[in-house]
Amino acid sequence: MKKTIYIACLFLLGIFLIVTIEGLHFNETNAIPGDVQIVRSEVMNDYGKAVLFEDKQDKTFGIAQLKKEFNVLYRFGGSTIGHWIEEGKPFEAAGFGDAKHFSVAIKTAKDSNIKYIFSKITAAE
Numbered sequence: 001m002k003k004t005i006y007i008a009c010l011f012l013l014g015i016f017l018i019v020t021i022e023g024l025h026f027n028e029t030n031a032i033p034g035d036v037q038i039v040r041s042e043v044m045n046d047y048g049k050a051v052l053f054e055d056k057q058d059k060t061f062g063i064a065q066l067k068k069e070f071n072v073l074y075r076f077g078g079s080t081i082g083h084w085i086e087e088g089k090p091f092e093a094a095g096f097g098d099a100k101h102f103s104v105a106i107k108t109a110k111d112s113n114i115k116y117i118f119s120k121i122t123a124a125e
Contacts (some may be wrong), residue, residue, distance in 0.1 A: 024073040031074040032064045034081075040118050041066075042103075048074065050096075050103040052118045060084045063096045063103045085109055 025031040028038055028051055036053040039061070044050050048068035054061045064079035083094040085107060095104045106117040 023075050024069055025075075026073060028066055028074055031066050031076050032079065033076065039116060042118070044101050047101055048077065050101070052103075052105045052116060053079075055081070058082075058084075061092075061094065061105065061107050063094050063105050065096060065101065065103070083107070 023031075028041055028049065029036060032038075032051065032053055035056045037056055039052045039054055041049045041051040044065070047065065049066045051064045051066055052061065053064060060082045062079050062081040062083055065077035066074040067077045069075050078096065080094045080096045083092050085092045089109070090112070091106050091108045093104065093106045095102065097103055103118070108114045108116070
């Protein structure tokens, strides 16, 4: 009987550990779903990082929030995807965030000298 309880406890502990570390990555690029290239990242005070990225497949861009866990791992916290500059438009803006953290990125047209404008906004406490 004790052996059965011991095995059940180990099994539950194993499930707990798997659920806890699922979705954790050692670098920013692997934490964002898809085939992406990091353009710029900024540290967000108590959350983790705000990351501006480009999708290598369809050449769109987006912003992701990556939560820092255990001081070395990143967990995907959501993102915008699929932003592109429409024909004849000078720029495209993307924003993502919540009540405490908000990030905005503006990608300009190819003929502009400015490629990106990226800003993070943190609410005052």
